[in-house]
Amino acid sequence: MSAVxxxxxxxxxxxxxxxxxxVYKPHIRIVDPEKCRRCEKKPCTxxxxxxxYVQQGDEVILSTEACVECGTCRVVCTHGAIEWDYPRNGxxxxxxxx
Amino acid sequence: MKFDVIVxxxxxxxxxxxxxxxxxxxxxxxxxxxxxxxxxxxxxGRIYAHAxxxxxxxxxxxxxxxxxxVRKERLSFMTDRGLTTLEFENVEREENSFTAFLTSFVxxxxxxxxxxxxxxxxxITVDELVRDDKGKFIGxxxxxxxxxxxxxxxxxxxxxxxxxxxxxxxxxxxRFVALGIKEVIKLDKRxxxxxxxxxxxxxxxxxxxxxxxxxxxxxxxxxxxxxxxTLGVVIYLDQWRSIDMPVxxxxxxxxxxxSILRLVKGGTLIEYGAHMTPVAGINMAPPRLYYDGxxxxxxxxxxxxxxxxxxxGVDFAVMSGALAAEAVKRAGGDYSAGSLxxxxxxxxxxxxxxxxxxxxxxxxxLHDPRLxxxxxxxxxxxLRRYFTVDGTPRRIYGTMKEAMQQSGLSLWKILKDTxxxxxxx
Numbered sequence: 172m173s174a175v176x177x178x179x180x181x182x183x184x185x186x187x188x189x190x191x192x193x194v195y196k197p198h199i200r201i202v203d204p205e206k207c208r209r210c211e212k213k214p215c216t217x218x219x220x221x222x223x224y225v226q227q228g229d230e231v232i233l234s235t236e237a238c239v240e241c242g243t244c245r246v247v248c249t250h251g252a253i254e255w256d257y258p259r260n261g262x263x264x265x266x267x268x269x
Numbered sequence: 270m271k272f273d274v275i276v277x278x279x280x281x282x283x284x285x286x287x288x289x290x291x292x293x294x295x296x297x298x299x300x301x302x303x304x305x306x307x308x309x310x311x312x313x314g315r316i317y318a319h320a321x322x323x324x325x326x327x328x329x330x331x332x333x334x335x336x337x338x339v340r341k342e343r344l345s346f347m348t349d350r351g352l353t354t355l356e357f358e359n360v361e362r363e364e365n366s367f368t369a370f371l372t373s374f375v376x377x378x379x380x381x382x383x384x385x386x387x388x389x390x391x392x393i394t395v396d397e398l399v400r401d402d403k404g405k406f407i408g409x410x411x412x413x414x415x416x417x418x419x420x421x422x423x424x425x426x427x428x429x430x431x432x433x434x435x436x437x438x439x440x441x442x443x444r445f446v447a448l449g450i451k452e453v454i455k456l457d458k459r460x461x462x463x464x465x466x467x468x469x470x471x472x473x474x475x476x477x478x479x480x481x482x483x484x485x486x487x488x489x490x491x492x493x494x495x496x497x498x499t500l501g502v503v504i505y506l507d508q509w510r511s512i513d514m515p516v517x518x519x520x521x522x523x524x525x526x527x528s529i530l531r532l533v534k535g536g537t538l539i540e541y542g543a544h545m546t547p548v549a550g551i552n553m554a555p556p557r558l559y560y561d562g563x564x565x566x567x568x569x570x571x572x573x574x575x576x577x578x579x580x581x582g583v584d585f586a587v588m589s590g591a592l593a594a595e596a597v598k599r600a601g602g603d604y605s606a607g608s609l610x611x612x613x614x615x616x617x618x619x620x621x622x623x624x625x626x627x628x629x630x631x632x633x634x635l636h637d638p639r640l641x642x643x644x645x646x647x648x649x650x651x652l653r654r655y656f657t658v659d660g661t662p663r664r665i666y667g668t669m670k671e672a673m674q675q676s677g678l679s680l681w682k683i684l685k686d687t688x689x690x691x692x693x694x
Contacts, residue, residue: 175454175536178525181517184452184541191304217515218506220450220543240309241543242428243448246441247509257430260411261304261392268453268497268540269311269372 181222185237193262197235199223199244199255206252207231214247239264272298272388274597275409275418277395277431279306281371281583282567283424284378285324285590291387293598298416299379299387300409302394307375309426311544312582313449314492314499315339315474316374317366320584320620324591325381329364334373336494337472339366341465344578347480347489348649352528368472368492368499371583398423398435398563405605406435406562420562420604422593424586427545427568437565438555443506444636445553445571447487450520450543451501454536458496464532465493476578479645481523483512486636489523491532498533500524505548505636546582547573549632551625558616559609564593572621575635576628577694588621630693639686647676 173183201207208229215224221237224244240263245255274290276283279301290297303309321328328335340362345354383389399408399415408417425431427446432438465473473493481489487503502520504512512519523529546568547553553571558564566572572585596612597604616622634640651672655663673679 173538175452175524175538176530176534178521179538181515181521181541184517184521184538187538187540188542212510214509217512218448218509219515220448220517220520222515222517239541239543241448241545242441243506243543243545245428246443246446246506246545255428255430257302257394257428260302260394263303263309264542265304265308266311266372266540266542267308268370268499269307269309269542269544 185221188239189265189267190236191262191265192236193258196259198240198258198263199233199235199238199253201231201233201252202254203252204230206250210250210252214249215244215253218243218247270416272296272416272418274298274420274422275300275416276422276424277398277409278424278426278567278569279303279379279389279391280310280375280424280426280567281378281586282572282590282593283422284375284382285587286422286424286566286594287387287389288325288378288382288385289591289594290597291382291385293594295597297387298418299382299389300393300395300411301389301391304392305376306379306389306391307372310371310375311449311451311542312371313451313490313501313503313580314368314494315366316369317581317584318364320587324587325378328377332374332377334369334377336368336370337467338364338470339368339472339474341467341471341473343473343475345475345477346645346648347477347526347528348646349480351649351653353648353652366474368474368494370494374583395425395431398431400435404561406560419602420564420597420600420609422590422597423563423565423569424567424590425569427547429569432555432565432569437560443509445547445549446545447503447505447548448516448543449501449503449546450516451499451541452520452524452538453540453542454498454500454533455496455539456498456533456536460535461493461496461498467493478641480526481519482641483514483519484638484642484645485511486638486641488641491529497539498536500529500533503546507636508638511638547571548575548635550574551622551629552632557606557613559596559606559612561606562604564596564609564612566590566593572625574624574628576631577635585621588619589616592616592619592621628694634690634693643676643678647672647678650675
């Protein structure tokens with residue numbers, strides 16, 4: 172748990188949460204990385220509240236471990252490059268103070 | 270296995286529906302993808318009591334989820350340099366709305382539904398609504414398993430993937446939804462009461478325009494609970510082209526604003542979450558709310574009211590769930606669309622569709638960036654000039670005119686915007 176008196180990085184903040192991570196079958200998938208490469212603004216990289224999408228050069232790297240399942244990435248992706256499903260049975264974020 | 274009713278989603282809408290149906294003797298199954306009911310639910314922080322009083326009045330005695338009764342409402346314009354606040358304090362000790370964790374409220378509802386005889390199965394992710402060859406909804410599929418029911422209530426929430434897969438709604442458009450991000454900060458009870466000037470059972474609800482959402486449509490919010498403060502930011506998703514920093518930065522910046530930090534300092538962060546919220550109300554409702562063998566309730570139906578300062582979701586979810594149950598009862602075993610259309614009638618006679626219809630145009634005003642940028646900065650700049658005494662005569666109108674020029678407003682624009690706002694909100 173982190174004291175809130177200073178700036179907390181997103182990683183520090185996410186550390187406060189509880190999860191069951193589905194390492195076998197991530198619930199989000201980039202369908203076509205080529206679409207992301209060509210995407211100019213890459214909205215997923217700044218609209219994801221958990222910073223699951225990181226830009227490296229022209230590419231977008233996705234890691235779903237810290238996903239809080241809001242669904243924003245799918246909605247703001249104008250190229251339809253993101254396949255988003257509800258996590259499998261019981262997996263994913265577990266809000267205790269939602 | 271066959272059930273009378275299958276409810277998809279153990280949130281406020283689905284659980285109220287199943288609670289009522291189980292009470293009336295319907296063999297009811299609720300499928301919830303989370304580990305526990307409530308574990309995937311997240312909201313800003315306040316529940317309006319009226320729908321609960323009508324549907325589950327026993328909550329006032331049993332409801333340990335009630336954190337604080339809201340008696341203080343604040344509305345602020347915030348800039349990098351200042352904060353202007355309008356505060357309403359209700360000294361009549363009324364109990365109209367309370368702060369809570371949605372997780373706790375939903376857990377309580379789940380207990381009620383189970384005690385009434387509903388079968389609640391968690392950790393089940395429904396993949397598809399199943400139809401027969403005539404198109405009637407007859408069950409749900411989760412992985413390789415299919416469960417059948419005479420009627421399905423879809424209360425899957427705002428993402429509504431199942432409705433999309435069933436071809437009932439198109440993919441969600443950015444203008445229909447906003448992203449809400451919330452930080453839950455633990456502080457001791459007395460500190461909260463001192464800093465927010467509250468009595469023991471009293472709570473504060475605070476909406477803040479401008480700085481928290483980077484001067485874009487949306488805003489910041491703060492709610493006080495018993496021993497926690499929840500703080501967050503809402504950003505309309507169609508604004509993604511204009512935002513100047515990642516959203517997770519925006520919420521942290523808001524927390525660190527000098528006016529806010531002094532209220533939460535010394536606290537510890539115990540959860541960081543986010544959830545989408547419908548913002549277009551009736552404009553994002555599915556073409557119909559009833560189909561052969563199917564009813565749609567809660568966020569999945571767009572049943573959430575954004576009326577500017579007031580945002581209401583749980584009371585709409587609770588009432589729509591209750592009316593879905595009522596519709597199933599009245600359908601009397603015939604679950605064709607024609608028979609289930611009574612659901613629409615019940616919703617139209619209730620506050621759910623009446624209020625959503627009344628605010629049909631609201632989202633157009635609430636998408637207007639001027640309201641969250643020009644006006645917020647105008648108020649700051651006007652009051653800043655007015656309160657700065659330096660020997661220059663500061664008469665009200667002249668000072669206001671200077672501030673208007675600086676923020677790109679004019680009397681004419683303000684008048685026009687006011688008229689439009691009064692029409693829509």
